[in-house]
Amino acid sequence: MEKTSVVQRKRFLKRRAQRAARRVLPFLASLFLATPLATSVSKSMAATASTAEVRLPRVAPTRAMLFDQRLRDQYAALNAESQGLRYEVFEKAMTGYLNLRQAGQLADDRQVLTVVDFDLPSTEKRLWVFDLATNETLFHTLVAHGHNTGENEANSFSNVNDSNMSSLGFYVTGDEYEGKHGHSLHLNGMDEDFNTNAYARSIVMHGAEYVSEDFIRQYGRLGRSLGCPALPMDQYSQIIDAVTGGTCLFLNKSDAGYSSRYLNQDAAIAVALPEAAPMS
Template sequence: MENQSVVRRQRLKRRARRVARRVLPFVAALFMATPLAGPVMGSGNKVKAQGMEAKLPSAKNLQTAFFNQRLHDLYRDLNVESQGLRYNVFEKAMTGYLNLQHNGQLSDDKQLLTVVDFELPSTEKRLWVLDLEAKQVKFHTLVAHGHNSGENMATNFSNENESNMSSLGFYVTEGEYIGKHGRSLKLQGLDEGYNTNALARSVVMHGADYVSEDFIRQYGRLGRSLGCPALPMDQKDEIIEAVNGGTCLFLNGPDQSYSSKYLNEDVAMNTLLSANS
């Protein structure tokens, strides 16, 4: 038992050194920014170093700094800012991805994250499939929203059957099937009150002729689905093949009331720290 205790202490020390190396720049920056009080002359000409103790940042602050730095580094490496994916949307998507990973709800075989930003108009490429392991964008393309969600801009969202609206939030992809739109992919909605009726509503990923540059040139916007994130016909097979079987999909939109238990930053931070220990 004594040898095991020694080995465990050594492992903890090595881990602490690795974390310290990563967060040292943040500690230094916070330390330099902390004002120090000057010496105070007391009786007997004794100098009292009142207030000379600099407060080091807490472990939580260091974790937060490390988490934010890692997300910014990944965002930079993926080079998605130039493609129109805003950092705040990426941050939410990654937070949810890490929460789902922590819960064991994602496949271990595919480190893929699909992000759809319905705050952008349908005329812009607003779907990204991100390979987080390779730090590459696998796909960046057009995607349609629901008929009753809006014209070019999606402004209304619903979890209700026959609403013909898109549903925001986090999904996990399931299996493929052949339906009226050909090759399609089932989506399991995870956010209670926002998208949990997706399977019952047959909200799936499929291809559609109305998702194309030609349609935009003719009508000034994409066509619209019955609530499905519909894809271009010339890319739908490749995308469905890539993301099927337990990967994360996040649909973002301009709904200030949206909330999710998967946006727990503490869980995301701990998951990321554990992966890098």
């Protein structure tokens, strides 16, 4: 009898547990269905976070930023980078060009800029002539430096007569003439203490046989002048004709102690962006 009651009790407890389970399962199922999945929760939170992303106020560009963008646009239009002219050199050249124009030093009817980068060796094409009105590269070629300025590299510069060195800085081209080097072009130095003796020193543009690929192959560098930016014989006359009469020439060398009042960017910005209201 005792054994029978134990068995009956176990059966009773089992049936009660099953009945309880049947009552609880529907509740758990409805609770599960009403709760969004973890992925849905994540997406919902992500969407909320995205919507609530901090939206910074739009900052008006400064004049310096607008100026830089304008120069970069022209640099790109000229395709100057692919021709080996670095932007920082172009920026300096354009700054001086704009300031010289504002100072009334350049011809009104010409928008020609010539750049020589003496950071490059003489074996590389380091002279560019740009038509800024049409964004066209007129010439990209070799150019020699002065005999005492260096061998293949241009390292030493002077404004002193008989130094046989190149002079850095901004020049305004003068008149063409026929001299001992044939068709030549006077250059007027604009930077005090750097190139203002150029005219007196007869620092001019002219052609030279030692400015050629053949000379480089034979000697490993170009020949050197007495300080003039000498040009290839097959191009010098055309280049002179393109840049003569009041255009800007810039001879660059980084870390050479060169400075110029024509590198005043604020003044250049005023010329390039006269329509822009002053900004802080």
